[in-house]
Amino acid sequence: MKGTINLIKKLTSIVGPSGYEDEIREVIKKEVKKLKIKHIEETPLGALIVKVGSGKKKIMLAGHMDEIGILSTHIDKKGFIRFANIGGVSKYGLIGSRIKFVNGVSGLISTEPIKKPEQFSFEKLYIDIGAKNKTAAAKLVPVGTFGVFDKECVVLGNRIISKAMDDRIGCVVMLNVLKKVYNKKLPYQVYFVFTTQEEVGLRGAKTSAFKIDPDFGIALDVTGTGDTPEGYKMAVNLGDGVAIKVKDRSLITHPKLKDVCVKLAEEKNIKYQLEILEWGGTDAGAIHLTRAGIPSTVFSIPTRYIHSQSEMIDMDDVKATEALLEKIITTKDLGNLKF
């Protein structure tokens, strides 16, 4: 438990916007290398592929390393920086936010004066890095520099809030399960894939899936909850266990695959809930359409305030997700499925 929390703190603290995942990949690679696993490779789009186990069938697990962020697009004479979003960044809640760029420079977001709420738009926002003028600012943050929110990870009892929980928590789940199973005999070739560019269109997973050509795909990612005041009508609650994906914008889980997941969860008394997400998609959306089609699903970690700077998860859900993932890759049920 303490080890997991430390790993969550470590991974969420790293700057890794879509397309610029070098640093987070190196940290994850280091964790994997401790296990002395031979089969480690990278794809042209920067995904990290770690393979363990043997057996005829291949399972691809995908957790994305990248996080939402911003990109500097223009510097004015006084050194204020305008920016574009990387992935789904909401303009609300940006005022006063701290930003950390991939080169380590910090800044804060503020806005031009707004008289009426309806005047508020993304274009009104700018980043102040404390530079005196354009020349000074351009030296520190040239146009084209990527950045992310700068918000630390805080433990609130059994729940944890941080930026980039989407999807570093999926990476944590995968690393923890990898540590448990890597020296066991597995009935499958299991590919733990730490993907890239999920937030801009499920891109790293698409090319990784082509390369691996798996028989099954499972994404480990966050999902929304319906348990906040006047929240969306959604039957997923924080703390009620791993959410087995039934459907989202990018994927319908094959019914047989869903049934196996449910059966395994029940057999092992793993707390689970079924998830129907009316918006959003995950790497499984890209994986299942690869080549001739690959039955895929998602084990989701319920998360409040997704794409905000403080995304909240519950450790019980993390444990349940790990348990179900371990179960499905160590038992033969999945491989026996006939489609």
Add this chain to the structure above:
Amino acid sequence: MLLKEISNIPGPSGYEKPIRDYLKKLVRKNCKTLETDALGNIICFKPGKKKTPRIMLSAHMDEVGFIVSEINPDGFLKVQSLGGIDPRVVLTKKVYFPGQKIKGVVGVIPIHLMKKGDGDKVPDWDSIYIDIGAKNKKDAEKYIQLGDVAVFDTEFEDLGDVYKGKSFDDRVGCYILQEMLKKRFEYSIYGVFTTQEEFGLRGVRPAVNKVKPDIAINLECTTAGDLPTEKDLTPSTELGKGPAITIMDRTSISSPKLVDYLVKLAKQNKIPYQFKRTTTGGTDAGYIHLSRDGVATVTISVPARYIHSPVSLISKSDLENAIKLVELAIINLDRIKL
């Protein structure tokens, strides 16, 4: 100036034959193999001493245009756009139907006959029609059938520091690509002239799967935003400031390694360059980089004012510097570690 022919020749999305035939004739002597695939892409191969990495240069042949969707009883032609055209820019423009060798104009109500409020309206495609001077539907049908396609009828001109013409997006890329095929390189090059880019980045998809490149440089023409607007905080690119390197757009994030590589080359060789500073729009790179198990991809563009309209302007120096940068990028490939 070869760009004159390359930009004057018609070739709207899906109907690229005239420009394809011209380009095939132009580049054939410089390539070992040249093939045309089912979607009309030209795929050329020019071998060098080194077989790897496999480098692909691409540019799209198609331009924005029109397709006839209805002929009304008076003989006027209703059209839909092939690719993204702002209906405001087409009124009174001359158009050309290459398949039928027929010219026409896009009609507009003259100022004398305008009713109160007409001037405030933005035209939509329902109100736009092409006039080929036909007496009625029957007369029109002697020359034009449903599904016939047209392009803007604009002549290329040299205006001193800039060139004026139609279809610079992306005939400028085609021009750079054919220039590269003339040169001798140590590395083997795949040159791909693609189709239907303006209609959803379509031709490139099968082409890149066939070529299987390790590195791709997509050659484009992008929006210049250096217009005298009241407040433009992010001019996408500016004319005369050098070729534009894309960092990110709607369809791709360029390989950071390739971006760094191009920036270093440009600085070392004193070639002016700029970044494309908006993240909107998409190019063939969107499908190139996602092909198979992924391709390190970057887009280099020549900035143009007024793209997707009857006339665009590009800077001569931007075009020359783009050619220099692409050439250097191919020569020095051994410096990249992917």
